[in-house]
Amino acid sequence: xxxxxxxxxxxxxxxxxxxxxxxxxxxxxxxxxxxxxxxxxxxxxxxxxxxxxxxxxxxxxxxxxxxxxxxxxxxxxxxxxxxxxxxxxxxxxxxxxxxxxxxxxxxxxxxxxxxxxxxxxxxxxxxxxxxxxxxxxxxxxxxxxxxxxxxxxxxxxxxxxxxxxxxxxxxxxxxxxxxxxxxxxxxxxxxxxxxxxxxxxxxxxxxxxxxxxxxxxxxxxxxxxxxxxxxxxxxxxxxxxxxxxxxxxxxxxxxxxx
Amino acid sequence: xxxxxxxxxxxxxxxxxxxxxxxxxxxxxxxxxxxxxxxxxxxxxxxxxxxxxxxxxxxxxxxxxxxxxxxxxxxxxxxxxxxxxxxxxxxxxxxxxxxxxxxxxxxxxxxxxxxxxxxxxxxxxxxxxxxxxxxxxxxxxxxxxxxxxxxxxxxxxxxxxxxxxxxxxxxxxxxxxxxxxxxxxxxxxxxxxxxxxxxxxxxxxxxxxxxxxxxxxxxxxxxxxxxxxxxxxxxxxxxxxxxxxxxxxxxxxxxxxxxxxxxxxxxxxxxxxxxxxxxxxxxxxxxxxxxxxxxxxxxxxxxxxxxxxxxxxxxxx
Numbered sequence: 001x002x003x004x005x006x007x008x009x010x011x012x013x014x015x016x017x018x019x020x021x022x023x024x025x026x027x028x029x030x031x032x033x034x035x036x037x038x039x040x041x042x043x044x045x046x047x048x049x050x051x052x053x054x055x056x057x058x059x060x061x062x063x064x065x066x067x068x069x070x071x072x073x074x075x076x077x078x079x080x081x082x083x084x085x086x087x088x089x090x091x092x093x094x095x096x097x098x099x100x101x102x103x104x105x106x107x108x109x110x111x112x113x114x115x116x117x118x119x120x121x122x123x124x125x126x127x128x129x130x131x132x133x134x135x136x137x138x139x140x141x142x143x144x145x146x147x148x149x150x151x152x153x154x155x156x157x158x159x160x161x162x163x164x165x166x167x168x169x170x171x172x173x174x175x176x177x178x179x180x181x182x183x184x185x186x187x188x189x190x191x192x193x194x195x196x197x198x199x200x201x202x203x204x205x206x207x208x209x210x211x212x213x214x215x216x217x218x219x220x221x222x223x224x225x226x227x228x229x230x231x232x233x234x235x236x237x238x239x240x241x242x243x244x245x246x247x248x249x250x251x252x253x254x255x256x257x258x
Numbered sequence: 259x260x261x262x263x264x265x266x267x268x269x270x271x272x273x274x275x276x277x278x279x280x281x282x283x284x285x286x287x288x289x290x291x292x293x294x295x296x297x298x299x300x301x302x303x304x305x306x307x308x309x310x311x312x313x314x315x316x317x318x319x320x321x322x323x324x325x326x327x328x329x330x331x332x333x334x335x336x337x338x339x340x341x342x343x344x345x346x347x348x349x350x351x352x353x354x355x356x357x358x359x360x361x362x363x364x365x366x367x368x369x370x371x372x373x374x375x376x377x378x379x380x381x382x383x384x385x386x387x388x389x390x391x392x393x394x395x396x397x398x399x400x401x402x403x404x405x406x407x408x409x410x411x412x413x414x415x416x417x418x419x420x421x422x423x424x425x426x427x428x429x430x431x432x433x434x435x436x437x438x439x440x441x442x443x444x445x446x447x448x449x450x451x452x453x454x455x456x457x458x459x460x461x462x463x464x465x466x467x468x469x470x471x472x473x474x475x476x477x478x479x480x481x482x483x484x485x486x487x488x489x490x491x492x493x494x495x496x497x498x499x500x501x502x503x504x505x506x507x508x509x510x511x512x513x514x515x516x517x518x519x520x521x522x523x524x525x526x527x528x529x530x531x532x533x534x535x536x537x538x539x540x541x542x543x544x545x546x547x548x549x550x551x552x553x554x555x556x557x558x559x560x561x562x563x564x565x566x567x568x569x570x571x572x573x574x575x
């Protein structure tokens with residue numbers, strides 16, 4: 001770690017979130033440094049996906065503060081009060097944050113290449129030819145150079161998820177969010193997606209990964225967060241947390257998944 | 259594990275006696291006899307007067323009527339669908355007033371028979387003799403401030419605009435919009451919410467998400483019932499006589515029939531005309547369905563076929 005303090009890419013302070021009467025986030029505090037790969041693990045219903053979706057304002061937080069790259073997510077602070085951002089401003093914030101979903105959510109009526117170039121052309125106003133050239137290069141990078149004209153339903157799950165990663169990267173985000181990117185995949189297809197993510201991490205992308213892949217967390221993650229029941233139970237170096245968990249809940253969870 | 263070094267001979271092909279289906283043969287015979295009776299009737303009954311029918315079903319007045327019918331169908335559907343998309347989006351709005359207004363529109367126009375709407379829209383000239391565009395309640399406001407004059411910038415003669423083609427188009431299009439709105443709403447709701455989320459995560463605006471991501475996928479669900487609507491509209495143009503619009507297909511054919519006392523031949527001509535026009539619209543629907551089914555089913559795309567053929571040509575060489 002460098003000695004110069006760098007501002008965190010993601011900073012969450014006492015983040016709360018409820019759906020109706022159910023409190024799903026009960027005060028999350030954490031920081032993600034630039035170039036850091038943070039993995040969030042925990043049982044289902046622990047609030048880890050909800051927290052991830054709060055980072056790009058797909059969910060609105062009820063209390064606390066959440067900022068990305070020094071900017072509050074979804075709000076502007078003026079005169080000591082928070083003002084909600086307009087839709088266009090929220091959209092502008094999201095351009096800096098890529099997201100990969102568990103169910104891929106590729107646009108089924110577009111080919112792999114059209115999926116990748118859609119947002120650069122429509123949102124950023126990149127020229128079509130330039131976007132297609134860069135899109136093809138991105139698909140090449142995720143190992144799908146020969147699949148650019150295939151529609152999503154002509155691709156395997158692993159291939160679809162790699163297109164989804166390329167689609168997110170096409171917006172040149174500063175931060176990538178992964179919401180259980182391998183959970184919907186057949187076991188033999190998990191590796192190809194993790195390989196792409198490993199490459200991204202090596203290139204210095206800041207990543208927050210909600211996952212059940214403990215091997216990936218151990219090998220690629222710079223930090224590991226264990227969440228349960230809407231709170232962070234334990235966080236730290238993944239090798240330490242995975243081999244020597246301090247909390248009983250962490251231990252019982254890990255004993256079931258490892 | 260069996261020894262794989264000697265591959266066993268493939269088993270002999272099965273040559274079984276197929277099951278007989280006598281019922282199918284009986285059904286075929288019955289249908290064939292009925293069809294023969296029908297053709298015989300068409301050929302032998304002199305009332306049909308086929309020569310007369312062929313001679314008169316392509317007269318200038320009928321062709322003009324067919325053109326009006328087709329143009330009216332296309333325009334009423336185009337306006338109806340555009341207004342229907344707006345109503346569907348309003349109906350899905352989070353604002354209860356906006357969504358309620360769309361609900362009231364749909365409730366009203368779906369309940370009123372088209373022929374009643376057509377009578378009414380043709381009578382709008384009797385409701386007000388002139389129709390003016392301007393600031394709402396301008397006279398009341400002017401009176402309140404003690405000013406003279408009005409804030410109106412466009413004035414139309416009610417009897418002039420609300421008759422004939424325009425009145426007919428208004429009645430049919432407004433009615434169609436109500437049905438189209440429900441079809442479009444069902445289509446929009448059939449699209450996986452994950453699509454909207456993915457678009458939002460990429461920083462797309464809501465309007466762009468609707469236009470580029472949601473509506474193209476909704477089209478797949480929208481087109482088949484909209485095909486029904488279009489064919490229903492084709493037939494409902496015969497209601498235009500309520501306006502009245504008389505240079506319309508059915509009226510023209512019937513006019514010939516009653517003028518010449520050859521009712522049956524012209525009724526048959528009417529059937530054949532509507533069959534032909536509806537078939538034309540079905541061809542259009544087929545191509546639209548094909549266009550919007552891209553990415554669904556396993557059809558090979560043009561680029562993929564080109565790539566595959568190039569690869570095959572390469573391997574042959």
